[in-house]
Amino acid sequence: MTSTASAPRGSADPLDTAYDVALLDLDGTVYLSGAAIPGAPEALRKADAAGMRLAYVTNNAFRTPAAIAELLTGFGVPATPSDVVTSAQAAARLLAERLPAGAPVLVVGGNGLRTALRERGLRPVTNAAVHPQAVVQGYSPDVDYSLLAEGGIAVAAGALFVASNADLTLPSSRGNQPGNGSFMQVIATATGVKPLVAGKPEPPLHNESVLRTGAKHPLVVGDRLDTDIESAVRVDADSLLVLTGVTSPAEAVLAPPEQRPTYVAEDLSGLLEPHPAVTIDDGEFGCVGWTARLNGNQLELTGDGRRIDGLRALCAAAWSADSCQLTEESVRPAIQRLTAAR
Numbered sequence: 001m002t003s004t005a006s007a008p009r010g011s012a013d014p015l016d017t018a019y020d021v022a023l024l025d026l027d028g029t030v031y032l033s034g035a036a037i038p039g040a041p042e043a044l045r046k047a048d049a050a051g052m053r054l055a056y057v058t059n060n061a062f063r064t065p066a067a068i069a070e071l072l073t074g075f076g077v078p079a080t081p082s083d084v085v086t087s088a089q090a091a092a093r094l095l096a097e098r099l100p101a102g103a104p105v106l107v108v109g110g111n112g113l114r115t116a117l118r119e120r121g122l123r124p125v126t127n128a129a130v131h132p133q134a135v136v137q138g139y140s141p142d143v144d145y146s147l148l149a150e151g152g153i154a155v156a157a158g159a160l161f162v163a164s165n166a167d168l169t170l171p172s173s174r175g176n177q178p179g180n181g182s183f184m185q186v187i188a189t190a191t192g193v194k195p196l197v198a199g200k201p202e203p204p205l206h207n208e209s210v211l212r213t214g215a216k217h218p219l220v221v222g223d224r225l226d227t228d229i230e231s232a233v234r235v236d237a238d239s240l241l242v243l244t245g246v247t248s249p250a251e252a253v254l255a256p257p258e259q260r261p262t263y264v265a266e267d268l269s270g271l272l273e274p275h276p277a278v279t280i281d282d283g284e285f286g287c288v289g290w291t292a293r294l295n296g297n298q299l300e301l302t303g304d305g306r307r308i309d310g311l312r313a314l315c316a317a318a319w320s321a322d323s324c325q326l327t328e329e330s331v332r333p334a335i336q337r338l339t340a341a342r
Contacts, residue, residue, distance in 0.1 A: 007285070007316035009262050010277025015240065015270065016047040021215035022271060023085075023206070023237075025222030026058040026068070028245020029268070033173040036075035037244045043268035048078045052271070055213045057206075057220075059199040059227060061088035061138025061164035061180070062110040082212070087164035087199030090208040091136050092116035094198050095162055099133050106132040106159065108151040108187070110140035113164065128153040137187065137195065138164030139180035148183070152190045161187065165199025167227060169246070176246065201230035206237070221271070223247055225259040238262040240270055249311050250335045253299070253318045254326060260319060266308050276309060278316040285316040292317035292334065297325045301334040310338045 011018055024030060030040050048054055056068060056079060063071070065084035072079035091113070095105060101121040106128060107113050113136055114124040125132050128150045135151045155161045163184045169176035188194055198204040200222075210218065220237050222228020223245025232239035241252060241261035252264060263275050279286040284293045289305030292313035299318055301310060314334055318326055 006319050007278045007280075008264050008312045009238075009275070011263070011275040014050070014273050015219060015263065015275070016050040016052040016272055019052065019217050019219035019238070021053040021055055021213050021218045022047065023055050023057045023209050023213075023215070023218050023220045025200075025224070025228045025245075026056055027060060027170060028223035029221060029228075029242055030056070030072070030077060031075065032245065035173075036077070037267065040244075040268045041076035043271055044077050047268075047271045050272075053213060053215075054078060055083055055085055055209055055215075057085045057200075057209045059087045059165035059167050059180075059205070060170075061086055061091065061112045061116075061199075062140045064112050064115045065089075067112075085205070085209045085212050086112055086116065087205050088112040088116040088138055089119075090205040091138065091162050091164045091198035092120040092122065093208060094196060094204050095122060095134055095136060095160070096120035098160065103134070104130055104132040106135045106151055106154045108135060108143060108147050109138035109164065110142060113138045126150065128157065131157070132159050134160035134162060135187070136162045136164065137180065137184055139167075139170070139183070143183060148186050152187045155187055155191045155193050161191075161193050161195040163195040163197050163199075165205075165227075166197045166202075167199070167224075200224075200227040201234055203231070203235055206231050206235050221268070225251060225255050225261075229255070229261045230259045232262075233258050233260070240265060242267050242270060243308075244268075249307075249314075249338060250328060250331055252311065253314050253331050253335070254328070255315075255319075257319075260315075264308065264311055264315065270308075276312070278312055280316070280320075285313045285320070287313040287316070294318075294321055297327075297330050299326065299331045299334040301337045304341060307338055307341055310341060314338065
């Protein structure tokens, strides 16, 4: 199946029985700013009980899998270290495929990267004077100028440059904060060298997740169009967008083809239920009480019901059109109508 969508797909079966593995994003999907998203632990326990394997796939390279699993179990989420796949692990595999065993790698990041490198037989270092063969960068709140400078010196001297991920922001309860993609630009700008990127939306992290879980029919689950959903589209996997993180209903409606999810849901409870199909009749897109249509370059919505079903209808109508003809302004009245019906 392909995840490139002209309309959100329906599923007669609950997603936790239609797919063997859920490849779950963490920040904005399972938790936010150190607290579980309401309802997420319960939904994941039910999906686990239904036989779906849960794998936690994160672009955050700071924490180790053991630390992430401990955090998740503290929320009541079923998780072991082997269920966690990080961009640090994907970056370490990418490096191990290119460097000899024992090669020194300068780490601009935290323990998650250092642990992943050691597991792949590479030697983490922090000083450019030892002539590292590569520099790997990942988010850490402890990264300071001196470490960025060491990384820049090593890359300028010819070291391979790898980034765990290129997320410009991290979601938090206070709003979006700078992510590794923003910090990465310091070294990239200073040296003129673009890094190889391991994390979403690039394929290495997805491939690492499939290898570690043995997934045959995985479902990518996340809150970000430009990482979670685009990563699924790039590898032709199905995806579920949840609205608990950075993506708003308007952004879902305006998603370009390379960032359109297979399914949309308010939150992780979307794993536990069938998804209604969108009907199409003479330019009208219907979903459980709602009807969306295009009137010129204006998106219109009528009807009533659950917000998520109205969003499915709106996405179908918008995605059927030439994306250039729709703007935030032209979809605003329909989104306001949808929001009023919560």
